[in-house]
Amino acid sequence: MTATPDIPEHLAGRPRSGGLVVPWITPATRAGLYLFGKVTDLAQSQCLNRRRCQVCGQRLGVRAVLFARESDLVYACTAEPAVCPPCAAYSRRACPMLAGQRSRYRASEHPALAGIPPAADQVLRQAAPAEAWYAVWVRDYDVIEHPAQPGTLAASWQRIPPLRIRPLAATA
Numbered sequence: 001m002t003a004t005p006d007i008p009e010h011l012a013g014r015p016r017s018g019g020l021v022v023p024w025i026t027p028a029t030r031a032g033l034y035l036f037g038k039v040t041d042l043a044q045s046q047c048l049n050r051r052r053c054q055v056c057g058q059r060l061g062v063r064a065v066l067f068a069r070e071s072d073l074v075y076a077c078t079a080e081p082a083v084c085p086p087c088a089a090y091s092r093r094a095c096p097m098l099a100g101q102r103s104r105y106r107a108s109e110h111p112a113l114a115g116i117p118p119a120a121d122q123v124l125r126q127a128a129p130a131e132a133w134y135a136v137w138v139r140d141y142d143v144i145e146h147p148a149q150p151g152t153l154a155a156s157w158q159r160i161p162p163l164r165i166r167p168l169a170a171t172a
Contacts, residue, residue: 005093008086011056020094024057025081037097041153047081048143048153054080055087063163064138066155067091067098069131073165075147077156078136088135092168098133100169137163 004019015022017034025043028034039054046052051060065088068078083091096102138157146154 005090008090010058010086011090014056021055021090023055023091024052025054044079044081045153048155051082053082053084053087055083055091058084060084062139064141066136066138066141066157066162067168068134068136070134071131071148072154073134075154075156076158077144077146077154079146079149079152079154082138082141082155092135097130098168100130100133102130133168135166135168137165139163 007016007021011021014024015034017036020036022028022034022036025039025047026034026036027038027040027043043054047054051064052058053060053064060082061084063085064082065085066078066082067080067088072078092098136157138155138160140160141155141157142159144154144156146152
């Protein structure tokens with residue numbers, strides 16, 4: 001059994017599920033079931049365009065972290081909205097994908113979403129081997145359409161050089 005990571009003080013008021021903080025961006029069903037790993041287009045757009053942290057929901061400061069898959073590095077952008085540095089540290093420990101605890105993406109959709117079509121980029125990843133993740137530290141980013149995922153917004157660091165790019169833990 002994996003121990004749940006300590007929760008930063010600024011996240012103390014956020015809802016929890018299974019001992020983990022529920023990110024601000026995570027949707028919930030009408031029954032109150034949180035859909036970890038899912039993002040609505042509206043929440044993603046609000047985070048990207050309004051420079052909000054996807055975990056705590058607060059405005060980003062002078063530095064932020066973009067979590068990018070290895071395949072995103074080629075395009076210098078990611079569909080994952082940024083996080084503030086304290087939420088980045090927590091996410092690296094709490095998120096099974098970022099922490100390298102999962103070797104594959106989910107093979108099927110959550111049963112609570114039966115009948116709702118998954119996003120195009122999600123279909124491409126279903127049951128696929130997990131990619132390596134990177135923390136891309138930025139001062140700012142441009143919001144663009146992801147070149148490999150038409151219709152999907154992304155945070156781009158192509159025009160604004162990142163402060164640094166660091167690999168996260170290897171996959172399980």
